Amino acid sequence: MEVSYPKKKINVLLLENIHRDAFQLFESDGFNVRLEKAALTEQELLERIPDIHILGIRSKTNVTAPVIAKAKRLLSIGCFCIGTNQVDTQAAEGRAIPVFNAPYSNTRSVAELVIGEIIMLARRLSDQIRNNHEGKWTKVSDGCFEIRGKTLGIIGYGHIGSQVSVLAESMGMKVIFYDIQTKLPLGNAVSLPTYEDVLKNVDFLSFHVPETEETMNLFQKKHIQLMKKGSYVINASRGRVLQIDDLTEALKSGHLAGAAVDVFPEEPKANGESYKSPLHNLENVVLTSHIGGSTEEAQKNIGTEVAEKLLKFINNGSTSLSVNFPNIELGTIKPGFHRILNIHKNQPGFLRDINSIVSDMGGNILTQNLSTSMQIGYLSMEIDKNLGDELKNRIKEHPHSIRTRILY
Known part of the structure; x- marks a missing residue:
């Protein structure tokens, strides 16, 4: 059957070890697809983008305005993750390039990690694990608590925040939250009128917001001072939401009893690379390598969801659920x-x-x-x-x- 443009001439580049199911969907539909493990720097992307029709990335490859300006053949960009802040979506829109993402597919994975981290912080498990690996027996109850009856504050009550709310409440926690938009509370969760109201009333605070101008340094010294002594902070959203130096100071002073951080202002481009953080080696601090959505189930779902959106756009022109394009x-x-x-x-x-x-x-x-x-x-x-x-x-x-x- 005659087609508008031979699919074997449409080049698809999938970076950052996107799930192989995405590769197979493009390959089975006849596209010329390449799957690579690493992210690309801006310079590397500038060199390769002129020949690419479909680009798939995760969170470490930045698609900047200069890259988009040089993307003469680029039809669409797929962000195989929740966020799209690594893409200049406005520049892409101006060049007629819709951007698609997967806002739902890793919701459960991130929510489960947050619940696990709440328990780890309450029981000081990171310190216990380190001590025991070093051969130190430290059976203590001081500073260790049950999470039942404690108050969890959630900043950003979207897909992930609301899922954390449900799981936390099922474990006996009281949940309060703040969102810039009016959101229907699930279960017995209570919406508070201001961000500051949440800070003043929590034992645990968890962030679930995108990276925007409004959320940059959303949590810094003046906010920490509103929280009661001995409370905990979890960030599995975006690295620039927390002011790391202020968080470090509060942990060292004992005002905060612990923190779990999965995302950082600057992150290595590939596994195995070293990085430095003032949070290293602090007591009761859980550090993970941006693994909130890194489960096999989540990556499979993300790979399928974004690939199917890209295929629909290429094959019939649908732009439903694009983040920067008329739908x-x-x-x-x-x-x-x-x-x-x-x-x-x-x-x-x-x-x-x-x-x-x-x-x-x-x-x-x-x-x-x-x-x-x-x-x-x-x-x-x-x-x-x-x-x-x-x-x-x-x-x-x-x-x-x-x-x-x-x-x-």
Whole structure:
């Protein structure tokens, strides 16, 4: 069967050891796909991006504006993780490149890790483990507590925060939370009106927020001072949410009884690389290597979820659940139909002009969908005849057009 563009000529690059299920989905659909273990630096990505049509990354590869500017063939970016802050999504939108992620697939994995860390902190297990490996017998109860009856504060009550809430409550904890958006509490959790209200009333504090300008250094000395002496902090969200030096000072002074940190302001690019943190070797501090979503189940689910979104976009033009793009859900192209996909600057009159071009060339428009953002418009239309490259070139000449694809 004739296709719009041979899939074997579409280059897919999957970095950072993305789950092999994603590789197999692209390979089985006929794409030229390459799977690599490591992240790429900006310079390495600049050298390779001109030949890439689909890019898959996790959290360590940064897709910057200069990279996007050089990505002449890039159709879409898949972030095989929750966050997308490692991609300049605004620059990608301006170049007609939708970005997809997996906001749900590792929810349970992160939530379970947080619950485990709460128990570790309450029982000072990191110190016990280290002492026993060193041959020191330290059977003590001082400073060790049950978590039942304690209060957990959650900052960010999204998919992960709410899941932590349910698990914590099932273990007998009282849960309070704060979110910048109004969220329906699950179980007996209680929403408090301010971030500071949560800080003042918790035994354990857990962060579940994205990295934005508002969340940078969200937890620093002035916030620590609001917490009662002997409380604990867990961060499995983003590394720049906590001011590490202030956290270190509070741990050394004893104001905070412990902390669990899974994410850091600067992280190594590959396994085995060394890193330095002022939190190293402090008592009752659990440090992990950004493993919140690193379970086999989560990585498999993420690989499948993001790959399927990318495949839908390439094969039929659907942009549903893209984080930076007008969302349109499209079905299978009917036999004999030809789907035109166009991204353009969001300016008045464009739809009228495109309809005129199609009509002048003898095409009959059968269906049409248009969705817009402040910056761009995304148009899908189906016509009853193949007008081929001539139509594509006519649309390309329009001053507001950014990119056009024709599928059949």
